Amino acid sequence: MKMKTLLVMFIGVFAIPESVTAHQCGRGWASFENNCYYFSTSTMNFKDAMISCYNRGSSLLVIRNSREDKWVDLQCRLRGYLNGVWLGFSDIQREGHMVAISDSRKPGYVNWIGGEPNNAVGKEHCAMYWTARRGWNDTQCSDRLHVVCTKK
Numbered sequence: 001m002k003m004k005t006l007l008v009m010f011i012g013v014f015a016i017p018e019s020v021t022a023h024q025c026g027r028g029w030a031s032f033e034n035n036c037y038y039f040s041t042s043t044m045n046f047k048d049a050m051i052s053c054y055n056r057g058s059s060l061l062v063i064r065n066s067r068e069d070k071w072v073d074l075q076c077r078l079r080g081y082l083n084g085v086w087l088g089f090s091d092i093q094r095e096g097h098m099v100a101i102s103d104s105r106k107p108g109y110v111n112w113i114g115g116e117p118n119n120a121v122g123k124e125h126c127a128m129y130w131t132a133r134r135g136w137n138d139t140q141c142s143d144r145l146h147v148v149c150t151k152k
């Protein structure tokens with residue numbers, strides 16, 4: 001190969017800004033607004049969902065705005081997630097205080113279904129996105145739901 005060709009290729013690689021290249025998430029991951037998402041094929045309880053995401057170098061989905069909320073809803077429908085997916089929020093430490101499990105902070109954006117979280121039968125301490133109701137609900141952590149993991 002000619003020296004000039006090599007030089008052009010070398011410069012080319014470094015000249016492409018990251019903003020114009022596709023966000024690289026790796027095989028099996030979807031990309032949306034600079035985040036990477038893994039969608040599970042099976043359902044599991046909240047603890048197993050947390051472990052599953054940690055084992056993939058990621059964490060349980062935390063929806064941060066309405067665009068992400070709508071995108072996740074679309075993905076759930078496309079993938080036939082009839083019930084919904086776990087969200088990385090819990091009030092297991094203090095009932096009624098839903099916080100992110102990653103940093104124990106209150107969510108900046110919420111989309112609770114009207115009347116939720118309601119701690120039904122006093123046993124609901126884990127948050128979920130409920131596909132049919134297009135919003136968030138607290139449910140029993142032992143329920144089995146699909147899982148969405150996120151990483152940068």
Ligand code: BGC
Nearest residue numbers: 116118120124137138139140
């Ligand atoms: C209630 C939810 C509850 C769910 C449990 C629904 O009927 O509206 O608050 O989490 O039942 O399956």
Ligand code: CA
Nearest residue numbers: 118119137138
């Ligand atoms: Ca509930």
